[in-house]
Amino acid sequence: MNIVFNQVMPTPLASINHSAESIWGNKIELNSGERILLNASSGKGKSTFTLTSIGLRKDYSGEITYDGVDIKTFSPDDWTPIRQGKISVIFQDLQLFPNLSVEDNLILKNMLQESMTIETLKKQLEFLGIGDKWKQDCGLLSMGQQQRVAIARALSQPFEWLIMDEPFSHLDKENAQKCMQLIHERCEELGAGFVLTSLGDTYDYNYTRELKL
Numbered sequence: 770m771n772i773v774f775n776q777v778m779p780t781p782l783a784s785i786n787h788s789a790e791s792i793w794g795n796k797i798e799l800n801s802g803e804r805i806l807l808n809a810s811s812g813k814g815k816s817t818f819t820l821t822s823i824g825l826r827k828d829y830s831g832e833i834t835y836d837g838v839d840i841k842t843f844s845p846d847d848w849t850p851i852r853q854g855k856i857s858v859i860f861q862d863l864q865l866f867p868n869l870s871v872e873d874n875l876i877l878k879n880m881l882q883e884s885m886t887i888e889t890l891k892k893q894l895e896f897l898g899i900g901d902k903w904k905q906d907c908g909l910l911s912m913g914q915q916q917r918v919a920i921a922r923a924l925s926q927p928f929e930w931l932i933m934d935e936p937f938s939h940l941d942k943e944n945a946q947k948c949m950q951l952i953h954e955r956c957e958e959l960g961a962g963f964v965l966t967s968l969g970d971t972y973d974y975n976y977t978r979e980l981k982l
Contacts, residue, residue, distance in 0.1 A: 770836055770855055770929045772799040772822065777831035779817045790981045792818065794831075797980065801929065803962045804953075808969060809982035815966040816861050818982060819934040822964075823856055824848060853881050857928035859936045863919040867908025871899070871918050874907055879925045893921045897947055912939040920948050924955045931956065931963040937972065945972050 774797045787793045792807075793814065799805060809815050820826040821833065824840050833840050835851070843851070865874050875890050885893075894900045897917040899910075907915060916939050923931060931952065937945035949972050956963055965972075 771801055772930065773797070773832075773834045773837075774799075774822075775832040775834065777821065777829050777833055779814060779821060779826070780828040780830070782814050782817065783830075785813070787813075788981060792980055792982055799930075799962070799964065801962060802960060803977040804956065804974070805962070805964045806971060806974075806976045806979045807964050807966045807982065808979055809966065810968065813982040815982065816934055818964075818966065819858065819860065819932050822932060823852070823858055854927050855929045857923045857926050857931050859919050859923045859931070859933040861934040861938075863915055865907040865915055865919060865922070868906060870904050870906055871902050871910075872904060874918060875922050875925055878922045882926050884927050885925050890921065890925060893924065893951060894918075896951060897921065898944065913941075913944065916940060917944070917948065920952070924951065927959060929959070929961050931961060933963060933965045935966055935968070937970075945970075949974050 774792050776794060776796065777792070778794050782793060807815065807818065817826065821829055824843060827841060866877070871894070879885055879890065891900060891903065894903065897920070899914050899917050902910060902914060902918070907918060910918065916936060920936055937948060940948065952963065953974070955961070
């Protein structure tokens with residue numbers, strides 16, 4: 770699935786000066802399978818990019834299209850299969866259910882498509898160093914542990930694009946690189962692309978290209 774930002778300008782960011790290379794106010798194509806680093810300083814709209822790109826914010830001028838179709842025309846029924854099978858998201862605020870266990874957070878997501886076995890879900894957590902947190906309530910985990918749960922949850926569904934809003938902000942370099950390896954392997958498996966927003970760190974990954982806000 771190709772995503773195009775055509776002269777998109779979020780209303781809250783319209784008064785800010787943006788560079789000539791910025792996604793905002795230009796035509797930018799995100800081509801299927803690309804691995805994109807989206808660099809921006811604070812306040813330039815990383816979270817806004819995430820929310821507008823998946824249709825959760827509509828306060829912008831211009832047009833965002835999926836395979837040529839304006840996403841503002843999508844109904845809730847149109848969005849359901851897209852969010853279940855074409856786009857997965859790691860939100861900056863994670864959006865975990867804090868009063869539910871890690872197990873329940875992952876299984877609730879996985880039930881929508883049954884894309885992974887329980888064994889695979891557990892192996893992901895083991896690889897990320899939190900295998901012993903399976904029965905722990907998410908709200909009792911550290912922020913770094915919660916980020917790793919959110920990453921594992923996002924990878925548990927099928928997707929063509931993975932949108933990540935500063936997914937490693939509470940992780941040290943070693944854990945961030947483990948997460949990056951897991952993300953890479955899942956994207957390779959699915960033939961998927963991703964957009965990773967960052968304040969400047971590249972996490973030693975070989976991206977297809979870098980964009981700016």
